Amino acid sequence: GEKVTVTHWGQLMYGAPYAVAIEKGFYKELGLDIDGVLTSRGGGTTMRNVMASDLPYGEVALPAAIAAANQGIDLAIVHTGVGTAGEILWVTPNASPIKSIADLAGKKVAFTSPKSVTEMLLIMVTDKHRIKVDGVAAGGIGQGVTLMQQGGVVATPIMDPVWARFEDKLKPVFWTKDELPAIVQTVGVTTRAFAKDNPDKLRKLIAARRKAVAFIYANPEEAAAIVATAYDLDKAVARRAVERLVALRYWSDGAFDQAAMDNMAKGLQIVGEISGPVDWSKLVDGSFL
Amino acid sequence: MSRAGLVRTAIVVAAVAALELAARGGLLRAGVAVPPSEVAAKLWSILRAGDANADLVETLGNVALACGLALVAGFSLGAVVHGLPRLRRALDPFLASYYALPFFAFYPVLIVVLGIGRLPIVAIGFMFAVVAMMVATLNGFDRIPRALPRTARVWRMGPVRTALKIKLPSAAPHLFTGIKLAVAYAFIGVIAAEFIMATSGLGYAIAYAFNNYDNRTMYALMLLLLGIVVVVNGVLHGAEQRLLARRRAR
């Protein structure tokens, strides 16, 4: 069978709809033979995987898609994946005296890597509260937790399902959803050539995902079980994570939210990743929704 | 230059030219291959603008630190273990398979022990380099002709003077092999750790450029790294030749 590409499959929850769509046979219903998921640890690597794979379609981080487009890669954004970064939160150990964003002022706070979404969010949040923190690049979510446990930083970003595993040891300092407007994290991309040659197939791919998203919202319990199996996660952890994300309406049905996309572009300008506004008209193609 | 040197240069030049032609002629996928001339131009502009300086300094610093520590520790460990044949035999299987371990996986552990920043990176470089130096030291000490320490005994020299004035210089050629390997391994370890885990340094910069589809910068930085490795190798090779020159027959 064919394989779609999804960033951070097995680690982060972007992939839940794909797991459900495969497991519940939504692809099959539409005559598609999708039986697996390619992945990588994110960013440009996933983007490259999409372009290199036999089925050049997948869900990648929006900044990676923008970067690729800026380098002249001929791609089209065909749907929204995860339309919010609200699930990301900064946490601190239970025993920590830190209680609010204001308490972070002047302290060392982790983000994952330079110019990443977490750095962007941290800057946006601290700017909003007019405080200065000493940002530290930890290298990843897990590394950030380790670093915090060793006292290297007072707070570190986390998200489900990792958060679900640490809920009893760590406490939130702030949630992005409480601080910032919606920001598109991931989008579905394909090559222009594939879109032109296989418009129907593309439509079906998107439709199957949409059906899976609807299924998750309707049957969170069963969806969590499917994700737990696909990701090899503890069942309880998966359930808690899915519940929380359902409440957040984390997974988009695919429709574009211009403002949420612009928010990401703004953030990327803040961290210096891009120099000007993005011309979405050249990138986005909503005709397959 | 020697005849071999000339032929070697010719081969390298031909390879570069072939790559240039292939890239320009569209033989290779666009975006995959960038003509070497453009890579060199890009590197030149990066160097002139100083964009890579901070990463370069950081990486070289990490390598130097990792390598320096590995040389001292590797030599000391080697010298001590050489004096304890039982320990040495017990260690042998571990030393021999040491390089199959994926050190990068220790990174999270290293953060625990050493905190975030350059130290865990240096530690990975060190872990890569130290065993090479240790094994070279063991080899070197093994190959000290028996008659040399015996000569020292005839002159009634103490063990420390014997170690310093007889064993060390006698083992020097092997120690130098260890130094060369340690430098190479420290480079490999530091760059790999930066590439996979870190958030700064040359390795990170290459990974970053890759992630951003910035192939031109990526190739330019790789070229820079290649240049550094070749120069360092060359310098070490030259130093070794000088060291060994007097020890070789006419």
Added chain:
Amino acid sequence: MPTRLLDTLLVLAVGLLAWQGVHWLAPDAVTSPAGTVARAAEMLASPRFWPHAGETAWAFALSLVFAIGGGLAIGLPLGLHRFSAEVGEPILVSLYSLPKITLYPVILLVFGLGLSAKVAFGTIHGLVPVAIFAMNGVLALPPVYARAARALRLSRWRTLAAVLAPAAVPEIVTGVRIGFSVTLLGVFIGEMFSSQRGLGFLLMNAIGLHDVPTMLAIILMVGAFAVTANAALLALEHRLHHRPA
């Protein structure tokens, strides 16, 4: 030799004790040896583990074949022709000390994703040391072997096949052993970046999920495999180098 085995076990025990010590110092970040072994056993018992292990093993086996085959194909001819060796050696040594991880992007660009990229990455790690050892092994052969072959009126081809090749076997095995280790490392690193199956993928996933027991269990399993396989090759190497009973 029993004392030797005892000593090795003693060293192992000291290592485990140190590990346990680190665990006591930082229980969150380092699982205890017992906990790690338990996790490893759990993984080994899980049917989901084996496709990953199988994928890595397959990629590793292919890489090893290419690394050894390619290494010998490059190293042996260079060793037979002294001038070529003089030309080629510095190039090989530079390649050897080049941090090959930086080539990963190129590999991905050229081979795309999946098995072929992993195999290519494993191969470039192992090929160079095998080539260097094979070359030096042939170069260092006593010239008297070739002369003896001529005195026995052997053809060029028979000289190569019946005398020079077997004579170089011990050095070649040493190269293969070194190549074995770095090829494994190469495949593993390859899987850590871009892959959906394999132990390297599991490890990267565990790092992403901050799942310390799984991380250490994977390292332990790979390490145990590497040490065992290497010990076997080492024993073979000793037999070949010293060839007496």
Added chain:
Amino acid sequence: MTVRPLARPAAATAPHEIHARLAEVTRTYGAVGGRGGVHALGPVDIALRRGEFYSVIGPSGCGKSTLLDVLSGLSRPSAGAITFEGRPVDGAVPDGVGVVFQEDASFPWMTVRDNIGFGLRENGVDAAEIGRRVDAALALMGLRDFAAAHPPQLSGGMRQRVCIARTLVMQPRLILLDEPFGALDAQTRLIMGDELLRVWRETGATVMLITHALDEAAMLSDRIGVMSARPGRILAEIETGWPRERDSRIAADPGFGAVTSRLWGLLREESLRAIGAQAPAGADHA
């Protein structure tokens, strides 16, 4: 048990029939382009009589191994002609010539038996015949108990015997030996020398032995060629006059002292001349 002879019995030989000859042979190394190379040997004239035991002695580096190389056909002379059994030798080892090298040339990856049979197998001799010849050689060289051993398990002397056996099974009519006992101590050389004499007697082959041990040459040879320092020329050929049936006890013969002191005399001058540059005048008035 009788052991078959290793070489075809020599034809009833006319006295002083010439078996191999070097005529005005010189060898220069590495004279590439215009630059002159090392003049290693010659001009040398030697006529080996069929069935004789001829030794060559000379100072280190005088060209003894070079002489063996050109005579055996392992390398070409720069000038001059070499014939073996009347046919010119030219860049290939002729059938009927066997060479034993100074270095240990036994193959460590084969058993002693396989080592000895190797040349026969490569030359397409049939298996039964190989078995017979190898057995005979094992017995002759006192290696029967070690047939299944590998060379690294043997002493240096025994390894050298393997190489000699490997050469003998090819039934060479001319055997060239380049300091074959160089690595052994004097006592073992003595034993090996006696064995070599026996082989020589029994096979009827012509033997040329290169050695730097004077007493070895004096004890074993019918004739001894004494070479000058590089470029090696034959300074003198000394006839010992020993009977064909002999062994190392010949050293007790009064004639032995006469032969050795003649050799000493010839070599002493030659060595002093060769080493002259290395022992400057200062050494004398110390």
Added chain:
Amino acid sequence: MTVRPLARPAAATAPHEIHARLAEVTRTYGAVGGRGGVHALGPVDIALRRGEFYSVIGPSGCGKSTLLDVLSGLSRPSAGAITFEGRPVDGAVPDGVGVVFQEDASFPWMTVRDNIGFGLRENGVDAAEIGRRVDAALALMGLRDFAAAHPPQLSGGMRQRVCIARTLVMQPRLILLDEPFGALDAQTRLIMGDELLRVWRETGATVMLITHALDEAAMLSDRIGVMSARPGRILAEIETGWPRERDSRIAADPGFGAVTSRLWGLLREESLRAIGAQAPAGADHA
């Protein structure tokens, strides 16, 4: 130019004054725990007379190096007593004893001059004195032109001269040499032997030379100890009766033949016995 002597002139020696003695000395290797080790040497009794040139010959592995080790104090005997100049030798090399090893022990990382002066510097001799003694040794050993060279640039014979010079500058009264010319060809050994004789004459030191070359022993020595196969014992001590003023030309002396054939006789039997196992009966009825 006159060169200072390298050793204090020997005191007017009483005839046959004993300089060093081994009494009932044996040496066993590696008898750890209950398991018996290798009985390498002895029991051996040797009395070295002051100023004599004593050689030891014997088959390979018979314990010659072991003998030198215990006599020099580099290792302890398993039983028996060793005295040097009347004092017991016990696990340390006494002052006044110099050793030249079979292997090349020159330091490749130092110049010839520094090699020769190294022992003196380590023993705190003052610089001016070192300079004088080293110059004298360079001249004596014919190494003046090579003072600034490094050993790897020299021939094997010259490197061995460096080692001898390095020992001589320490002004030993007893010089022990373990097959010092083992790696050299016969002609170079000849020259080196003559030089050794001169040094011996001029320094008045006592010399014990271990060698496996019969003619070398016969040519150089006042007395020759012939050792049995392992465990080495002294089979016989042969007095040559040469005059103190002599060199290799002694080989032309009629007495030389007598000495060598006696040595050959003794060693032939011993070698055959030692090698017996390696040359099984099969070799004889071939």
